[in-house]
Amino acid sequence: MNEYRGTFVTIDGPSSVGKSTTVAELGRLLADRGDSVHTTAEPSTSELGKFTRAKANHIHGRALACLVAANRYEHIDVELVPMLTAGDTVLCDRYLASSLVLQQLDGVPEPFVLALNRHILLPDLAVILTADPATIAARLAERGKRHRFHDDPSGPASEVGLYGDAAQTLMTLGVEVLVLDSTMSTPADVAKRIADAVPTSGGSVKSPTAPDDHTVNS
Template sequence: MSGYFFSFEGPEGAGKTTIIDKLANYLYKKGYDVISTREPGGIAISEQIRKVILDQNNDKMDGRTEALLYAAARRQHLVEKVIPALEEGKVVLCDRFIDSSLAYQGYARGIGIDEVFGINKFAINNLMPHFTLYFDIEPIVGLQRIQQNNKREVNRLDMENISFHERVREGYLLLVDRFSDRIRLVEADRPLEEVFNEAKMHIEHFIEVHEQ
């Protein structure tokens, strides 16, 4: 595969989607063939699974069921959209990937990072992102951003208590240390242009190094 697979992670309200949109536009203008996508979702089957996972009425969903549904959506998204794009040499910008499952279900839900990683190894068949940006923000700040954004969907995870979101962040920070060769932390509680410029710098540097 000749393309680049970049994933973008962070707690609720970290601003990932906005940065991805700006990066996609920037890279397109520089001549790259870019697609942006999201998890869970990105293609019809995975979007249907997304509705089940994030439906506010599904408050009885077991943590392992949740993890398995995410993995199933991830698999279909990969084979139907991400892998074909990479084979065509495209730059793929993905809003969430495996690290979300590790932080949310593995750590915050208490299932275990390694246990959830095992489920996802089966789903992804060893296809990891080339590079990941983690946008770090205090949970209370991220949730306040969500409340102020009328255009953003409010899903089942947004309704969790603050301690859950704090555990999510703890999980992400553990992953930043564990996968330090792949993940870079970006402080997200700053003006948008500052966050975008740092994200752009990391992505451009990665591409430049691997195109030499």
């Protein structure tokens, strides 16, 4: 039995693959099966998280990577660990995989990002949503640009490729990874497939202070 009773699930992927809608639908499905579900996102809703979100278009490179990591450690301490300790299934919209992708798009090498995140909690299940780059580009055009990473026309293809790399990195860290293509699937369909993969009891999240902690190693 691990220290935390809950299960930690992260959902990452390029913009416009349906992450937020999928998280909401997944939460409903898990609650229907009897899980106590807590949904959250990064950047978090703390003052530091709000600052990070507001300044992400103005702060670049290593500085932004450090800011994102600082908010993540705060998020772990004040929200994730308490919810997992209480036995909740925690669903987080964006986590380490997003850092591995977005910070690299911002010119930060992966080893630097991994070093910053060396002592974070790793998820029991990391879901990577993906889609055809042309589909992503069409959705972005319809929705409108929301941050500077959308300015590059080759961005969708670059993100899809980097999320594939991030999935491999997470697996080398011992994380169970589920990659799902949402091109032809509804968020409800995707959520059902994730729900089927989420453990029904007990998590594999370890304490960051334990000698054999399940944390990122650079």
